[in-house]
Structures are given as structure tokens and as C-alpha cells.
Amino acid sequence: MINQIQAPIELLNNLATLLADSGNKGALILIRLHGMSRMASIFGTRITEEIILGLIEKIEQGIRPTDTLMRLGRYEFAIFIANVLNRGHATLAANKVAGLLSQPIVIQGKERNLPFSIGLSVSPLHTTDPEQLCKYADLALIAAKITQSPYQVFDPEDLAGTVTNWDIEGDLEKAIANNQFTLNYQPKISAATSQIIGAEALIRWNHPTHGRIPPDQFIPIAERNGLMPKITWWVLNTALRERKQWGRATQNLSIAINISALDLTDKSFFKSVTSAIGLWNTPPELLTLEITEGSLMKDIAFSANILRKIQAHGIKVSIDDFGTGYSSLAYFKQLPANELKIDRSFILNILNDELDQHIVSTIIQMAKKMRLDIVAEGVETARMLDTLTELGCDIMQGYHIARPMPQQEFVAWIASNEQDDNRPGE
Numbered sequence: 050m051i052n053q054i055q056a057p058i059e060l061l062n063n064l065a066t067l068l069a070d071s072g073n074k075g076a077l078i079l080i081r082l083h084g085m086s087r088m089a090s091i092f093g094t095r096i097t098e099e100i101i102l103g104l105i106e107k108i109e110q111g112i113r114p115t116d117t118l119m120r121l122g123r124y125e126f127a128i129f130i131a132n133v134l135n136r137g138h139a140t141l142a143a144n145k146v147a148g149l150l151s152q153p154i155v156i157q158g159k160e161r162n163l164p165f166s167i168g169l170s171v172s173p174l175h176t177t178d179p180e181q182l183c184k185y186a187d188l189a190l191i192a193a194k195i196t197q198s199p200y201q202v203f204d205p206e207d208l209a210g211t212v213t214n215w216d217i218e219g220d221l222e223k224a225i226a227n228n229q230f231t232l233n234y235q236p237k238i239s240a241a242t243s244q245i246i247g248a249e250a251l252i253r254w255n256h257p258t259h260g261r262i263p264p265d266q267f268i269p270i271a272e273r274n275g276l277m278p279k280i281t282w283w284v285l286n287t288a289l290r291e292r293k294q295w296g297r298a299t300q301n302l303s304i305a306i307n308i309s310a311l312d313l314t315d316k317s318f319f320k321s322v323t324s325a326i327g328l329w330n331t332p333p334e335l336l337t338l339e340i341t342e343g344s345l346m347k348d349i350a351f352s353a354n355i356l357r358k359i360q361a362h363g364i365k366v367s368i369d370d371f372g373t374g375y376s377s378l379a380y381f382k383q384l385p386a387n388e389l390k391i392d393r394s395f396i397l398n399i400l401n402d403e404l405d406q407h408i409v410s411t412i413i414q415m416a417k418k419m420r421l422d423i424v425a426e427g428v429e430t431a432r433m434l435d436t437l438t439e440l441g442c443d444i445m446q447g448y449h450i451a452r453p454m455p456q457q458e459f460v461a462w463i464a465s466n467e468q469d470d471n472r473p474g475e
Contacts, residue, residue, distance in 0.1 A: 060121060064129065064179040067117055071131040073177045076139035076169060078146060079186040081194075082124040083164040092156060100154060104163075111149045112142075122273050127186075136171055140202060143169045147199035166193040167200035175203050187214050216259065217267050221276060225283055229255055232287055233453035236462065237305070237424065237446045240438045245466060247303030249339070249446065250288040251453050252280070268309070278315045281308055285322065289329035289336070291456050299463055305337040305367060310344035313355045323362060333363030339390065341370045349383055356385045367424065371412065382419075388444070389416045393427025396447075400432055406440075413441045 068075055082101075089097040101124070108128070109118055117129040130142045147167055153160040168190025170182050185203040193201035224230055234248040254262045271277050284306050292304045312318050326333055338359060345352045345368070356366050365387040391412055395405045409425075416423050425437045428447030437445065451462060 060119060060127060060183065061179045063119065064182065067129045067131065068172055068177065068179060073173050074132055076130040076133045076142060076171045077182050077186045078128040078130065078143055079168045079190045080126040080146065081166050081190055083166065085124040096156065100156065103154065104150065107149050108146060111145060133171060136174055136202065139169055139171045143167055143200040151199065166190050168193055168203070169200060170203040214270055217262065217270050218274065220256065221267060221271055224254055225279055229257065230283060231255060231455065232284065232291065233455055234459040235446060235453040236451045237444050238450050240442050240445055245302065245463060246444065247305060248459065249305040250284060252284055272309055272311050277309050277311045281312050282321055285325045289325055289331050292331065293329060295460055295463060303335045303337055305339050307339045307369065310340070310352065313352055319355065319358055322359065322364065334365065337365040337367050339367040339369040342368050345384060353383050353385060360385050386421060388422035388424055390424040390426050396425055396427040396433065399436055410440050417441060
């Protein structure tokens with residue numbers, strides 16, 4: 050069924066068959082919908098899925114019976130256009146699909162437009178190899194997004210060197226085994242004392258060919274392919290192991306790691322976390338698990354049960370990016386949490402946007418009444434820090450304090466700050 054998501058290997062196998070059946074004359078159209086996670090946070094996953102199924106039906110009605118529509122991810126699709134005569138023929142098909150997706154949809158009585166990008170590759174014009182055809186369509190899709198055009202046809206000259214999801218897909222699992230991941234640490238300081246109280250561990254991928262690939266590009270792919278448990282396990286153990294190397298003077302510093310909603314569905318997750326803190330002799334209260342508000346809203350009852358179990362073991366829970374998930378207070382009060390991290394989008398304009406300042410102040414007051422610690426992320430200036438301190442924020446994190454840095458540099462940063470604090474007269 051089209052509403053069932055295909056794994057990458059299934060797509061390649063299907064594409065090989067479709068190409069063979071059409072004498073290697075065909076076009077691959079890749080479609081990616083943008084902003085759907087935000088929509089799910091606002092309207093809920095049920096309404097969002099209904100919208101997607103409506104789009105699927107619309108596309109199916111707009112293509113020929115000989116063409117094939119496939120679902121690759123929650124918000125990604127592929128269409129194989131059979132028996133394409135030339136590039137112009139393929140472009141007409143892409144233009145038709147773009148027209149269908151450009152039609153406004155009605156959500157709760159209001160018309161809305163869904164942003165999307167389309168990439169197109171053609172066989173045999175570009176290649177007859179299924180994997181390369183996928184890669185080229187993905188390159189074209191990236192170009193469409195960058196240029197903000199409805200669709201883009203693969204062009205070897207314009208698109209050479211771009212890192213695609215297909216490159217990442219194949220190399221991601223090898224990255225752990227080949228030690229391509231590293232952790233950077235960003236300090237968190239107490240607003241009251243200006244002393245460091247802990248750090249957030251942030252994963253980095255140094256790809257041997259493509260260089261640094263940002264987490265917001267590879268984490269969604271890891272989630273889609275079921276690799277998050279392995280990555281989270283690596284981050285957890287690496288962070289706790291490296292924390293032991295920070296030195297005796299830092300033994301009370303906490304460490305925070307990011308987890309995804311998919312981690313909570315892993316039956317071995319709780320055991321993995323408790324085993325890791327035992328292995329590295331870490332007091333449970335010095336480990337904080339950060340999870341985004343939007344992720345929790347996907348299944349709040351299930352998430353809350355797992356997080357309560359984690360909290361009961363002494364481990365802290367932080368709700369990350371708070372204020373962007375549009376959860377109601379009725380839902381929010383169900384969530385077991387020790388701290389809230391106010392999303393940087395509210396912090397960024399706090400000095401010149403009165404509404405953002407009111408929002409931050411309201412969040413802080415609410416959290417105080419719930420006995421939660423408040424973390425402000427994205428603190429970039431001294432004035433921001435002073436304003437947030439006045440509003441009642443407990444913990445500060447951002448470039449004004451320090452940028453994320455590798456382990457060795459972080460240890461040196463801690464030592465340098467300790468020396469400054471111990472100077473006479475200070």
C-alpha cells in the first residue's frame with residue numbers, strides 16, 4: 050500500500066524492476082514536504098497524516114496508471130514515470146506534480162499552502178543505475194530547496210559535490226564502527242553564581258569525504274532507518290566516559306545528552322541508560338536526558354510513563370525547545386520533567402521584542418510554580434544574560450558563555466575558568 054513506508058533497499062529493488070520493465074526509459078521524481086513536523090505539533094499527528102493521505106490520493110489521480118507512486122518516509126515520496134521519451138517529457142510530469150502540490154489544502158476551515166521541493170532525474174539521460182538515479186534526484190531536490198523553485202532537474206555541473214541523503218544513508222551505520230563521530234561540549238552556567246554547573250554533549254560527524262555533516266541532516270535519516278538506538282548508546286557511553294576525564298574538581302558537573310522519541314520506544318532503552326551510569330560510575334542525578342517538546346507530543350501517555358521510570362531512578366529529564374511544540378498546558382502537566390529549556394527562537398529577540406520577553410517571562414513563572422529549573426539556550430550577549438537573569442532564569446547556555454568545543458578544549462576551558470575564579474580579590 051502507498052501509505053506504507055518503503056525502506057531504501059525496497060525502493061532500489063522496485064526501481065530496478067520498473068526500469069527493466071520500461072527498457073531503462075523513465076524518470077524518478079522525489080518529493081519532500083517541508084514544515085510537516087511543525088504542523089503535527091500544531092494540529093496533531095492524526096490530522097497531519099490525514100492531510101498526507103489526501104495528498105497521496107490527489108497525486109495518484111493525477112498520474113498515469115503506468116506510473117508508480119511510493120512513500121519513502123513520513124514526508125517523502127517517489128514517483129517513477131515510465132516510458133519517458135526525453136527530458137522535456139519528464140519535466141512536464143514534474144510540473145504537473147508541482148501543480149497538484151501547489152493547490153491549497155483546507156485545515157480547520159482555513160486554506161493553507163504546503164511548502165515542498167521536487168527533484169527529477171532521467172534514465173538513460175543521467176544514468177540507468179537505480180542507486181545513482183535516486184542520488185541524482187536527491188541532488189536536484191536539494192537544489193530546488195536552495196533556489197526555492199518548485200522542482201529542479203538534475204544537472205551534473207550545477208550540483209556536483211553536494212552531500213545527499215543517499216550518501217549519508219549508506220555511510221551512517223559505518224560511522225560508528227569507523228570512529229567518525231565525536232562529541233563537543235557546550236558549558237551551562239548558574240545565573241546566580243556564573244559558575245559552570247554542567248555541559249550538553251553534542252554529536253558531530255566528520256565524514257571522510259564530505260567533511261562535517263550537521264546533525265540536523267543526519268539525525269532524521271538515522272531515525273528513519275532505525276539507527277537512533279545505536280547512536281544514542283554511543284553518545285551516552287562516550288559522554289559518561291569523557292566526563293570522568295574532566296578531573297576531580299569537576300566531579301559534580303552534570304552532563305546532558307539529547308534523546309529522540311524513538312529512543313523511548315526502544316525496549317532496552319531504560320536498561321541501556323542505567324547500565325551506562327553503572328559502568329562509568331556516574332551518579333544518576335548528574336545525568337540529564339533532553340528531549341524536545343514536539344517529540345513528546347507524538348504519544349504523550351507512553352512517553353510520560355517511560356520518563357517517570359527514568360526519573361524514579363534519579364536521572365533528570367529536560368524538555369528541550371520548549372515553546373515550539375504548541376502543547377496545551379493540560380498535556381504539559383502530564384510530563385515528568387526536572388527542567389525546561391526555553392527555545393532559542395524566543396531568546397534571540399528578547400532585547401527588542403516585547404512579546405518574546407513576555408512569553409519568556411510567562412514560561413519562567415509557570416515553571417517556577419511547577420518547581421522546574423529554567424535553562425535559556427542561545428544566550429549570545431551580556432545584555433541577554435542580564436535580562437534573562439532578571440526574569441528569573443536559573444541556567445544559561447550559549448555563545449556568550451562558550452561555543453561547543455571538543456573534549457580537550459573543553460577541559461582546558463574549565464581549568465582556565467577555575468583559575469580566573471581563584472584569583473585574589475575576585
